[in-house]
Amino acid sequence: MKDEITREDRVDALGGMGCKRKRVEDARFTQGKGKYVDDIKLPGMLFGDFVRSPYAHARIKSIDTSAALAVDGVVAVLTADDLRPLGLHWMPTLAGDKQMVLADGKVLFQGQEVAYVVARDRYIAADAVELVEVEYEDLPVLVDPFEALKSDVVLREDLVAEDGSLPDGAHGPRKHPNHIFTWEVGEKEATAQVIDSAEIVAEESMYYHRTHPCPLETCGCVASMDKVNGKLTLWGTFQAPHAIRTIVSLISGIEEHNIRVISPDIGGGFGNKVGAYAGYVCSVVASIVTGVSVKWIEDRMENLMTTAFARDYWMKGRISATPEGKITGLWCEVTADHGGFDACADPTKFPAGFMNICTGSYDIPTAYLAVDGVYTNKAPGGVSYRCSFRVTEAVYFIERMIEVLAIELNMDAAELRRINFIRKDQFPYQSALGWEYDSGDYHTAWDKALKAVDYDGLRAEQAQRVEEFKAGKTRKLMGVGLSFFTEIVGAGPVKNCDILGLGMFDSCEIRIHPTGSAIARLGTISQGQGHATTFAQILASEIGLPADSITIEEGDTDTAPYGLGTYGSRSTPVAGAATAMAGRKIRAKAQMIAAYLLEVHDDDVEFDVDRFAVKGAPEKFKTMKEIAFAAYNQAIPGIEPGLEAVSYYDPPNMTYPFGAYVCVMDIDVDTGVTDIRRFYALDDCGTRINPMIIEGQVHGGLTEALAVALGQEIAYDDMGNVKTGTLMDFFLPTAWEVPNYETDYTVTPSPHHPIGAKGVGESPHVGGVPCFSNAVNDAFRAFGLRHTNMPHDHWRIWKTANDLGLHG
Ligand code: MCN
Numbered sequence: 001m002k003d004e005i006t007r008e009d010r011v012d013a014l015g016g017m018g019c020k021r022k023r024v025e026d027a028r029f030t031q032g033k034g035k036y037v038d039d040i041k042l043p044g045m046l047f048g049d050f051v052r053s054p055y056a057h058a059r060i061k062s063i064d065t066s067a068a069l070a071v072d073g074v075v076a077v078l079t080a081d082d083l084r085p086l087g088l089h090w091m092p093t094l095a096g097d098k099q100m101v102l103a104d105g106k107v108l109f110q111g112q113e114v115a116y117v118v119a120r121d122r123y124i125a126a127d128a129v130e131l132v133e134v135e136y137e138d139l140p141v142l143v144d145p146f147e148a149l150k151s152d153v154v155l156r157e158d159l160v161a162e163d164g165s166l167p168d169g170a171h172g173p174r175k176h177p178n179h180i181f182t183w184e185v186g187e188k189e190a191t192a193q194v195i196d197s198a199e200i201v202a203e204e205s206m207y208y209h210r211t212h213p214c215p216l217e218t219c220g221c222v223a224s225m226d227k228v229n230g231k232l233t234l235w236g237t238f239q240a241p242h243a244i245r246t247i248v249s250l251i252s253g254i255e256e257h258n259i260r261v262i263s264p265d266i267g268g269g270f271g272n273k274v275g276a277y278a279g280y281v282c283s284v285v286a287s288i289v290t291g292v293s294v295k296w297i298e299d300r301m302e303n304l305m306t307t308a309f310a311r312d313y314w315m316k317g318r319i320s321a322t323p324e325g326k327i328t329g330l331w332c333e334v335t336a337d338h339g340g341f342d343a344c345a346d347p348t349k350f351p352a353g354f355m356n357i358c359t360g361s362y363d364i365p366t367a368y369l370a371v372d373g374v375y376t377n378k379a380p381g382g383v384s385y386r387c388s389f390r391v392t393e394a395v396y397f398i399e400r401m402i403e404v405l406a407i408e409l410n411m412d413a414a415e416l417r418r419i420n421f422i423r424k425d426q427f428p429y430q431s432a433l434g435w436e437y438d439s440g441d442y443h444t445a446w447d448k449a450l451k452a453v454d455y456d457g458l459r460a461e462q463a464q465r466v467e468e469f470k471a472g473k474t475r476k477l478m479g480v481g482l483s484f485f486t487e488i489v490g491a492g493p494v495k496n497c498d499i500l501g502l503g504m505f506d507s508c509e510i511r512i513h514p515t516g517s518a519i520a521r522l523g524t525i526s527q528g529q530g531h532a533t534t535f536a537q538i539l540a541s542e543i544g545l546p547a548d549s550i551t552i553e554e555g556d557t558d559t560a561p562y563g564l565g566t567y568g569s570r571s572t573p574v575a576g577a578a579t580a581m582a583g584r585k586i587r588a589k590a591q592m593i594a595a596y597l598l599e600v601h602d603d604d605v606e607f608d609v610d611r612f613a614v615k616g617a618p619e620k621f622k623t624m625k626e627i628a629f630a631a632y633n634q635a636i637p638g639i640e641p642g643l644e645a646v647s648y649y650d651p652p653n654m655t656y657p658f659g660a661y662v663c664v665m666d667i668d669v670d671t672g673v674t675d676i677r678r679f680y681a682l683d684d685c686g687t688r689i690n691p692m693i694i695e696g697q698v699h700g701g702l703t704e705a706l707a708v709a710l711g712q713e714i715a716y717d718d719m720g721n722v723k724t725g726t727l728m729d730f731f732l733p734t735a736w737e738v739p740n741y742e743t744d745y746t747v748t749p750s751p752h753h754p755i756g757a758k759g760v761g762e763s764p765h766v767g768g769v770p771c772f773s774n775a776v777n778d779a780f781r782a783f784g785l786r787h788t789n790m791p792h793d794h795w796r797i798w799k800t801a802n803d804l805g806l807h808g
């Protein structure tokens with residue numbers, strides 16, 4: 001038994017940064033005691049449900065609500081005509097477009113909201129939905145964006161002037177009625193010149209298919225208008241509660257202080273819950289009209305078919321290099337299918353998100369990117385699913401282009417990466433397409449990864465397998481999937497990142513209680529990422545109080561400071577920084593109090609783990625707990641009572657996490673069945689707050705990457721019918737498909753973040769999808785395959801093998 005408490009013991013007692021603190025939120029989640037939107041039940045509450053369009057493109061000739069209204073228990077049936085006088089039949093989207101709340105004369109995608117039935121209970125509402133008679137006149141359907149750009153069929157008549165001319169969109173001139181924007185970055189002529197005159201050029205076209213994050217909890221809300229005091233309370237599945245409050249205020253005219261938005265527990269967000277949906281607007285209107293609270297909760301099909309999808313990017317690339325493999329230029333052209341409305345949740349100035357990080361982790365001197373956004377008869381959305389605002393597409397693109405270039409050069413793809421990585425001494429690195437990468441050490445990470453998997457051994461085994469296959473001794477091929485990604489997270493500096501004009505800072509407000517415990521409120525909102533655990537750890541280290549004595553609260557706009565919410569892995573880079581900064585303000589005041597109590601000058605005390613001690617006399621100290629009490633019970637000259645601080649943090653730059661992934665996959669050529677033998681993931685997210693939470697994020701992101709790469713898709717037929725609207729057709733991986741992930745890390749702190757932390761939530765997805773896809777492509781490289789599109793389900797892999805003549 002030791003009787004002396006060491007400094008190390010005091011550090012451990014805090015449960016601060018770097019420790020594997022157990023998730024405090026799991027006590028309620030594992031016992032089924034979480035409080036989700038659908039758990040909210042208010043007296044007399046009504047239920048809303050939508051009549052949705054079976055057609056992907058149709059004119060609405062009439063809507064007859066009389067039979068539905070006649071049902072006992074039905075309170076109201078809203079159509080666009082009811083919302084029009086309020087100016088609420090259309091709403092603004094986060095991308096500068098506008099979107100119908102309820103079908104105004106036509107529908108543009110299957111499942112579009114046509115009428116909103118409000119009834120005494122859910123079942124009555126669902127029955128009445130069936131009784132609303134809508135007469136449709138079907139119109140030609142456009143599901144292919146390339147067709148849409150040539151077609152005479154105009155999807156958005158509202159965006160064509162009466163004289164037939166095309167007014168500019170939110171992002172500049174439009175070249176066709178179904179065209180949304182063209183976004184260009186980089187040097188077009190210079191890049192064309194470099195590539196046209198290069199000795200080695202590789203070209204490839206690829207499709208990053210449409211998919212959907214499919215969170216366990218679907219979207220929903222409860223709107224409650226209190227007509228007596230004029231206050232509207234809105235509970236909902238919101239990843240950005242403050243932004244929702246501002247939007248609701250702007251479109252409803254209710255003053256913002258009279259609106260309270262609450263995000264309770266959220267059962268997974270994944271970007272699906274960033275935007276504003278018709279269900280929110282209709283529920284608010286219904287509650288205002290009826291004076292009773294109204295709940296709306298989607299079912300699974302509604303969620304999959306109509307809420308924010310992901311990707312749907314058609315990408316064409318050209319990459320040039322010297323014969324030795326040094327990349328000289330990159331060209332990327334994208335046709336982006338945005339569906340019927342442009343509702344991508346990107347920062348305003350970035351209509352294709354951060355797609356311009358498509359030069360990846362490589363020192364590419366010249367590059368050009370052009371993205372065309374296009375309207376089609378599909379659901380709106382586009383930015384969701386661990387995407388970091390299109391970084392998923394960008395990294396997929398460059399990591400496939402590297403593989404194709406390696407084939408062109410007849411070179412090893414790992415070596416090609418190594419030759420072209422941005423070197424450690426080049427950071428901060430200015431990319432050809434406009435980003436300043438804050439820090440990185442790619443070569444160290446890559447070497448560590450390749451060594452961990454015995455890369456040379458894998459290639460030798462693979463070569464032998466190819467020989468055996470050719471000799472008829474095996475029917476299984478082996479793929480070695482590589483990917484190295486650079487993420488860009490932490491939107492963002494207010495100077496270039498805003499959503500609907502709201503600068504993307506974030507915030508933390510701390511109150512230390514007299515007994516030395518605390519509450520900290522943030523402008524972000526956890527959806528499963530464990531903020532209540534990790535943000536308390538940041539504070540424990542910053543202010544010297546145990547994490548267990550610090551409550552973290554998010555998601556209630558009446559109490560939390562204004563913030564832009566949780567998506568784009570921005571919570572740690574932005575709100576995490578605000579937390580550290582607010583903690584430092586607390587510490588600064590605590591220092592003055594300590595100095596007063598110890599009867600020395602402010603400069604003569606120093607912070608040490610959980611206390612302030614007199615410099616050179618560590619036995620003279622006041623603990624933070626003692627200081628907290630003094631802040632409330634002593635009259636200290638020149639110092640206000642209390643111990644509170646708030647920080648609104650505008651980050652100077654994004655953070656650039658990175659990682660090195662390797663997937664070893666065996667493929668049965670005759671069935672197309674894949675077997676992931678090994679998956680190694682090295683992540684560098686700078687300073688690590690909680691290694692266990694990071695590992696959980698990596699496991700989750702990789703599993704979603706596996707889903708996307710190997711089977712999951714939102715597919716449409718030619719009529720615009722969603723073919724994958726149920727979990728019978730939409731692939732959700734289970735423990736059965738998921739391999740045992742090996743995680744690893746390096747630590748390259750962000751130089752501008754107060755604690756050096758970068759985000760991590762989306763990294764494994766960004767890097768994982770190309771890694772799985774490269775493994776499939778790599779397995780067939782020896783048989784002449786350059787590229788095959790995702791999703792690599794068994795049938796498509798079988799077909800690839802068949803097309804290559806491998807079925808004899
Ligand atoms: N973390 C850490 N050390 C770091 C970086 C992060 O310990 N250096 C911890 C954080 O403190 C936090 C978690 O890891 O507890 C994720 O942090 P961060 O990377 O900042 O991401 P956000 O909290 O902003 O989460 C958003 C991100 C996104 S955009 C999607 S999409 C996604 C993801 O998180 N959705 C998720 N992971 C998810 N995980 C769950 N369970 N549910 C979702 O909906």
Ligand code: CUM
Nearest residue numbers: 271385386567568
């Ligand atoms: Cu793009 S999915 Mo996350 O940013 O909520």
